[in-house]
Amino acid sequence: MMNKKLIQYLAFFGLLLALFYGGMVYFTDFEKVKLPVINTVQPFSFTRHDGNQVSQTDINNRVYVAEYFFTTCKGICPKMNKNMKAIYEQFKSEPQFLIVSHTVNPETDSIPVLKHYADSLGAQTNNWWFVTGPKESLYKTARESYLLDDPKNSSINIKEQFLHTQFFTLVDRQGRVRGIYDGIKKDEVAQLVNDIKELLAE
Numbered sequence: 716m717m718n719k720k721l722i723q724y725l726a727f728f729g730l731l732l733a734l735f736y737g738g739m740v741y742f743t744d745f746e747k748v749k750l751p752v753i754n755t756v757q758p759f760s761f762t763r764h765d766g767n768q769v770s771q772t773d774i775n776n777r778v779y780v781a782e783y784f785f786t787t788c789k790g791i792c793p794k795m796n797k798n799m800k801a802i803y804e805q806f807k808s809e810p811q812f813l814i815v816s817h818t819v820n821p822e823t824d825s826i827p828v829l830k831h832y833a834d835s836l837g838a839q840t841n842n843w844w845f846v847t848g849p850k851e852s853l854y855k856t857a858r859e860s861y862l863l864d865d866p867k868n869s870s871i872n873i874k875e876q877f878l879h880t881q882f883f884t885l886v887d888r889q890g891r892v893r894g895i896y897d898g899i900k901k902d903e904v905a906q907l908v909n910d911i912k913e914l915l916a917e
Contacts, residue, residue: 750910754892756860761817761846761853764829769844776888778914779813780907781861782898783853783880785820786832791881795898799883800836802908807842811888811915814843817857819878821847854878861886862895883907887914 760770782799784792799814806812818824824832829845838845847853851873858866861884868876885894885907894910896903 750887750893750913752891752893753895754860754862756886756890756892757856759852759856759860761848762826763840764826764833764845765840766826769846771890774813774815774890777811777813778888778911779815779886780911781815781817781863781884781886782882783817783819783857783863783878785818786824786828787820788879791879791899795881795883796836798898798901798904800838802904802911803836803838803843805908806911807839809915810841812842812911814838816843816845817853818845818847819853819857821850821853850876860892862892885910885914887917 756771758771760768763769780799780802782795784795786792796816799816803814818829824847826847829847833840833843833845836843854864854868854873854876857863857878857880858868863880863882863884864878868878881898883896883898883904884892885896887893893914894907896907898904
């Protein structure tokens, strides 16, 4: 009788262990695919701070973070790029990672100005690009690809527009937007770092 009860107990706890293990596997797999696909980045062509033309094809299946800023900003941009530099330092030896910083003020942020700004942050062109181009193209990409502003604002005269956003967009190897984060909030920047690691591991 004791042996029979012992076998029943062992079978019961074995079943519990199997259910626990199965649940752990399920939720671990769920975590791996938690990032949604929000949008797809449309073709673009801009000029990098070293004077070279770059497009989405030059990103070459890399995970990247996109932001918009301007070099004379005294408000949110320094805070954003302080956090972006921390991200850069963490992933600068990762060849499959990139940061693309777009100016919102191409009239002022010329190639030499962007290069000086990039140099001040210690940014190398292999992992951190500062880009400029026609204002209309820059803003169109921000709104329709990276979802960093309301696309309806495109109806306003481009000369009267000024895009000022503190958000970062995370893009996967397939050019798909997988997350948008507040670039001056430490918890969201920490989440961005975790999500970069997740996409690099995919």
